[in-house]
Amino acid sequence: MELNDLDIKTLSLLCQRGRMTWAELAGQLGLSAPAAADRVKRLEERGLITGYSALLDAEALGLNLTAFIAVTLDHPRHRAGFLAQVNASAEILECHHVTGDDDYLLKVRCCHTRALEALITDQLKDIEGVAKTRTLIVLSTVKETQVPPLDHLSES
Amino acid sequence: MELNDLDIKTLSLLCQRGRMTWAELAGQLGLSAPAAADRVKRLEERGLITGYSALLDAEALGLNLTAFIAVTLDHPRHRAGFLAQVNASAEILECHHVTGDDDYLLKVRCCHTRALEALITDQLKDIEGVAKTRTLIVLSTVKETQVPPLDHLSES
DNA sequence: AATGAAACTGTCGGGTT
DNA sequence: AACCCGACAGTTTCATT
DSSP, X not given: OOOOHHHXXXXXXXXXXXXXXXXXXXXXXXXXXXXXXXXXXXXXXXXXXXXXXXXXXXXXXXXXXXEEEEEEXXXXXXXXXXXXXXXXXXXXXXXXXXXXSSSEEEEEXXXXXXXXXXXXXXXXXXXXXXXXXXXXXXXEEEEEOOOOOGGGGGGO | OOOOHHHHHXXXXXXXXXXXXXXXXXXXXXXXXXXXXXXXXXXXXXXXXXXXXXXXXXXXXXXXXXXXXXEEESOGGGHHHHHHHHHHOTTEEEEEEESSSSSEEEEEEESSHHXXXXXXXXXXXXXXXXXXXXXXXXXEEEEEOOOOOGGGGGGO
């Protein structure tokens, strides 16, 4: 599992402009278009690139409310039902099993406080085994990217 | 600011497969290729689509450690310095100003615990005004998407 | 929003270092 | 093994209806 500088630059460029043409990418890399396409195909086959996506502006879409919800389950037996609900809800963007006082940390996005209330009451609290939820409302977002720190990979 | 069903379907399709051709998109929408391209261009100009990106597998890249760090500043005067550091660090993926016991919630991603230690000690604690940090380690990630809940937009 | 023509891009095979 | 070149099919784009 080796990643040379050209691979990292390729990943970086495709994170910045996911629809750029192979010719354009090749220009930035100093390669021909087929060579650039080959390298990308290899990165996809190795599982480093899992797909491509349009990036949407949540606020422009009217999704003005982001929140983090810490969830505590009262027994591991209720895990499956909880995770099923997590996967079924489009408003739950992320769900992480975390260390600390609570079991799970969710990142959710919805339109307004009423929708958040419905999410907490109907989608979460209603699940058997959800003992407690703690909600942090996002007042403003300073930075939000899904691009991992590619510069730091050489150290690994 | 109107969004019809075709717009929402367009956004959804482009979130799933960001590099699909206009011809392919047009097929899914029941339109001709130029019509589909026109609709996408309009969504970009309206700011709903902010760009396109390759999606990377952080674990496959060796970025095995994700954490959330709650940060408390001891005085608003130290805000600017803190935010400058946040924007300068590639390992800090997100920074949200939140309600609750702490001021900011960061999502960070790095290679291993040593790198996380360096992030907390050198990048955060070293900033003047950072009074306290609380770190939650992510044990496993159940779900992680950046695609907003498009189904729920009709209610707004 | 659909059609048709021109320019461009992606992709494949063959050859090179 | 990685890359370049040339060629063809598919795609984007523009003008027109």
